[in-house]
Ligand SMILES: [Fe+2]
């Protein structure tokens with residue numbers, strides 16, 4: 001790709017107190033321009049109070065074929081959920 | 095709609111994998127970019143999403159044409175915001191297409207040299223301010239018909255892009271309706287302009303949904319893959335049923351003498367657009383095809399030094415930063 005601007009992934013904090021969430025991506029020559037473009041593209045209607053930009057090729061991701069080995073181990077561990085335990089009504093809220 | 099006559103690719107993949115893939119789609123799962131997918135699914139989607147993106151971008155031209163000549167500052171600000179949204183729509187869609195392994199520049203070049211298409215509707219001219227109302231109301235209205243069901247499409251990035259687009263589209267349709275309502279209820283001359291705009295844009299808007307189901311050969315595979323959610327005629331009928339009462343509300347004459355409520359079907363009957371005109375426009379012979387492509391090519395060429403300059407600046411800064419560390 002001759003001189004294509006790199007791809008940036010855009011994360012936006014929608015409201016105070018919330019986490020940043022991935023909203024999409026865009027091309028920009030550098031981080032500063034990526035933030036400016038993200039403002040124009042992803043926050044035209046007050047969708048955000050903070051923007052993170054990360055160059056897409058810096059993101060490492062799990063591969064879809066790892067789905068089994070990665071997540072199956074937690075499936076059998078039902079005791080990790082509070083609903084596993086019977087708490088007598090008399091005990092009250094817990 | 096914004097993607098017309100997208101040819102869907104047959105798949106020559108391993109039948110077992112194909113069946114498993116189809117089962118995922120039938121179960122309502124979303125396909126994500128790194129998941130295995132049939133080569134035909136990928137190719138068809140690149141074509142469809144790319145065409146959709148190109149339509150958003152080229153679609154800015156007929157409306158951009160009137161920004162500086164809007165009748166009031168408020169209308170100007172509204173139209174500017176609407177056209178800016180369309181740039182965003184193009185961008186969301188290009189990004190969705192890029193996750194399938196095609197680059198932005200490749201997509202752009204395919205638009206510029208005519209290898210990829212955009213919606214036939216944008217090859218019609220916008221002659222006056224009434225057209226701004228009619229375009230927002232009818233053209234965006236027709237696009238919405240197609241985009242709302244596509245929010246449920248099987249390909250995750252496409253579905254997410256459609257959800258963002260749909261959030262913004264009702265503003266587009268409403269501002270258009272508001273603009274034409276102003277004219278339809280204005281002076282006799284204004285009302286005449288509103289009528290003229292509806293008359294001119296009605297059939298081109300109907301063509302947006304693509305050829306009639308009998309002639310649309312690519313639907314079956316795309317519908318099984320859930321990248322096409324409804325048939326062309328279904329969506330066209332829905333559009334007609336929704337729009338006819340709105341035309342009547344405005345006190346305008348119906349643009350087609352064939353429009354008549356059909357009690358038995360529970361739908362409006364209407365006349366088919368002139369399909370030979372449609373195919374001619376698709377082939378490149380519409381009133382504005384040459385202008386539109388010339389405008390996009392000029393913008394791309396004129397912007398080259400900006401893209402190059404900003405990239406050179408970014409690289410220089412990066413080198414300096416490394417040197418300083
Ligand atoms: Fe749009």
Ligand SMILES: [Fe+2]
Nearest residue numbers: 153180234237
């Ligand atoms: Fe549009």
Ligand SMILES: [Fe+2]
Nearest residue numbers: 180234263266
């Ligand atoms: Fe729109």
